[in-house]
Amino acid sequence: MSSEHPFDDLNILIKTMPTASAEAVAAVRARDAQLTKPPGALGRLEEIVEHLAAWQGKESPTIERPTVVVFAGNHGVTAQGVSPFPSSVTEQMLKNFSAGGAAVNQICATWGAGLKVFELALQIPTKDFCEAPAMEARECAGTVAFGMEAIAGGADLLAFGEMGIGNTTSAAAIYHALYGGAAADWVGRGTGLDDAGLQRKISAVERAVALHKPELTDPWEVLRRLGGREIAAMAGGILAARMERIPVLLDGYVACAAAAILHAIDPSTLDHCLAGHRSPEGAHGEVLRRFGKKPLLDLGMRLGEGSGAALAMGIVKAAVACHRDMATFSSAGVDNKA
Numbered sequence: 155m156s157s158e159h160p161f162d163d164l165n166i167l168i169k170t171m172p173t174a175s176a177e178a179v180a181a182v183r184a185r186d187a188q189l190t191k192p193p194g195a196l197g198r199l200e201e202i203v204e205h206l207a208a209w210q211g212k213e214s215p216t217i218e219r220p221t222v223v224v225f226a227g228n229h230g231v232t233a234q235g236v237s238p239f240p241s242s243v244t245e246q247m248l249k250n251f252s253a254g255g256a257a258v259n260q261i262c263a264t265w266g267a268g269l270k271v272f273e274l275a276l277q278i279p280t281k282d283f284c285e286a287p288a289m290e291a292r293e294c295a296g297t298v299a300f301g302m303e304a305i306a307g308g309a310d311l312l313a314f315g316e317m318g319i320g321n322t323t324s325a326a327a328i329y330h331a332l333y334g335g336a337a338a339d340w341v342g343r344g345t346g347l348d349d350a351g352l353q354r355k356i357s358a359v360e361r362a363v364a365l366h367k368p369e370l371t372d373p374w375e376v377l378r379r380l381g382g383r384e385i386a387a388m389a390g391g392i393l394a395a396r397m398e399r400i401p402v403l404l405d406g407y408v409a410c411a412a413a414a415i416l417h418a419i420d421p422s423t424l425d426h427c428l429a430g431h432r433s434p435e436g437a438h439g440e441v442l443r444r445f446g447k448k449p450l451l452d453l454g455m456r457l458g459e460g461s462g463a464a465l466a467m468g469i470v471k472a473a474v475a476c477h478r479d480m481a482t483f484s485s486a487g488v489d490n491k492a
């Protein structure tokens with residue numbers, strides 16, 4: 155990253171993003187027309203295959219190395235009493251991931267997906283953004299770059315998840331800064347706040363956005379002032395996936411705060427993404443509406459960890475299997491329509 159303007163390199167990269175392959179989509183549609191089913195009978199499964207083909211640039215898309223990447227960070231805003239759990243839980247949950255004991259471990263194992271977990275300086279929380287910017291500019295840009303590097307390994311479908319006590323407050327502040335309205339419109343109960351805790355959380359978001367308001371016209375400034383390291387890393391991962399032509403399944407409320415930063419810079423940065431699920435946390439459904447994305451799942455999940463997007467990987471794998479392995483009218487000896 156350039157030392158004087160650390161986000162300039164990222165802005166330049168966004169201007170060079172690859173676009174979808176119309177040729178791959180045409181090939182998928184041609185094969186789909188020959189499969190032993192009425193046109194459109196598999197509904198959104200057919201759209202999913204077209205999406206994968208467009209962004210992988212393959213006439214026959216593959217899901218051989220689906221991977222969930224989880225980033226963990228701690229937040230200084232927890233000093234405002236915005237979570238019923240202490241920040242020590244972040245590190246404890248990382249040990250749970252490593253031991254295979256978290257929900258996302260079970261979901262990844264079910265679909266044969268890989269799981270990568272990265273700790274982001276847990277012993278040094280971001281600053282309390284009610285008092286100062288959460289991160290310095292170079293720190294934030296460097297964390298975005300770290301997230302970009304973290305996708306290495308040959309994945310052909312990615313989902314990004316997070317762990318970080320206090321990060322739903324950070325996500326709410328990002329949404330409030332980007333989309334306006336009242337802070338209460340974007341704030342949810344997170345890990346189970348009571349009414350008094352919810353009011354503290356709303357107040358923290360209000361005060362933070364008011365404090366930083368003069369600088370919040372640049373989405374990167376929104377990220378560095380109100381975000382967390384895990385949110386910055388997820389933004390980097392989503393951007394790197396685009397550059398590598400890897401489709402992404404967006405997870406829930408916090409993961410979409412990272413996506414919202416990129417969307418605010420250029421809405422087309424999310425064209426390679428599908429919404430894995432809709433979370434009931436905060437106003438996640440409204441965020442997806444602003445993205446123009448319809449979730450694959452709506453199961454009331456609000457765990458984070460990438461768990462909702464990981465679960466949606468099963469649907470994506472089934473869509474690819476149907477397209478790849480179904481018989482054609484010719485091969486099955488079934489009469490096509492006249």
